[in-house]
Amino acid sequence: MKNRKRSLRARLLLWLIVPMTAFSLVAGWLTHENARRTADLLQDAALLAAARVMAADVRWSGDDLVASVSPSTIQIVGTPQGDQVFYRVEIAGGPVIAGTSDFPETPLADSPRWYDAHVSQMPIRAVTLKRPMYDAGRIVDVVVSVGRTQIARDAMVASLWKPQLAYILGSIAAMMVLVYAGLTLELRPLERLARGLAAQPSQTRVRIDTTDVHAELHPLIAAFNACLDIIERQALTQRRFIADAAHQIRTPLTLLGIQLQYARRQHNLEDVRETLLAMHHSNRAMVSLINQLLMLAQAEAADYTAFEGEVVDVREVAARAIEKLALAAQRRGIELVVSIATPLFVTGSETLLSEVLSNILDNAIRYSPKGTQVAIDASQTAGAVNIHVLDGGPGIPTALRERAFEPFFRASDEEGSGLGLAIAREIVRAHRGTISLEDAPSGQGLLVKLTFPASELPSQNPS
Known part of the structure; x- marks a missing residue:
């Protein structure tokens, strides 16, 4: 139709x-x-x-x-x-x-x-x-x-009825004409508004002014302007993300090009091998960055409804993350301490949740001094599963904690892409959870708090 x-x-x-x-x-x-x-x-x-x-x-x-x-x-x-x-x-x-x-x-x-x-x-x-x-x-x-x-x-x-009927019909006709004229006059502000919006250049910041608009339309216009604000912020974030991603990818590509030119001028086989090894590290860094960019895009597009019915064991999530980063922790002399007293279950994707914990652990290991601990604690209170990751690093200043979740943001010169917390936040949001950064109880380090709605223990089918 x-x-x-x-x-x-x-x-x-x-x-x-x-x-x-x-x-x-x-x-x-x-x-x-x-x-x-x-x-x-x-x-x-x-x-x-x-x-x-x-x-x-x-x-x-x-x-x-x-x-x-x-x-x-x-x-x-x-x-x-x-x-x-x-x-x-x-x-x-x-x-x-x-x-x-x-x-x-x-x-x-x-x-x-x-x-x-x-x-x-x-x-x-x-x-x-x-x-x-x-x-x-x-x-x-x-x-x-x-x-x-x-x-x-x-x-x-x-003689008594027809004049009265003519009076009624004439009154109704006159009223309809007046109502039509009134509607035309009252709708003129909307028409002027539409013409004004159409005449504005696409590069300018478009907002609807409520000065000459009826009071009944103010809530609708306010909601529309709020949607425009969201779209504008998303477009700005996207443009900044593309610019940052292009810059981040251009750096290893430029380095890789320089290394190729250097290798072509070398006649000593040992120098060529060292150059190829450096090229291998540059390529691996670029592949890791691209994988993180793809993971961030996947996290931003994640929909919680796709996870409904999938019960995930928090212990399995922690085990996958620790297995992935155990070698890195060992090399830096960092001890991983895990405390999960009782079985805990949440609804979601085990792969994405493991990626969240892996990114947080990676940051904790990267910024913690040698010989310290990174603790993972999980518990359940009031229908929510709480996962805390505590490190002994320098922490993040309070003024920068919200920006820490922005893509490519780094609070220090430590090696990294700056995508870990951005990916973690998008995945946590997709799972209807929250993530926050706080000071460590001891005053030294950073405490990352994750909260997810708790899920019931999955039923066991008899064999």
């Missing part, structure tokens, strides 16, 4: 149109009902007035009742629209004394009573009332019914 562009203005208008349409329908229906009730009340009042006048015109003529309905009585319910008027005067339970016999008979439960009926297949509105007539000690009930067609009533409903 194609990704369609979504307009904020159109969606806001839609959210207004839908409820306003529902409001228009409800308001139109209520207005029509009010107009109908008003027309019905007026019509019913006219019918009742005519019926009472007709009832008052009934007289005794001897022993008989007679009704004389005058034209003025009919005019009470007459209309300019030409409505037909029907009436009937009858004795209750007896004959019709005036009017049309086609008028429908309706049981008179109460008086007066209004109802809808049909005369000659024409719908009418009618009223029926009863009047008692007294003569010589007897009572005779006279029933008077008056009805009228609905032409005038329907015209009155339309």
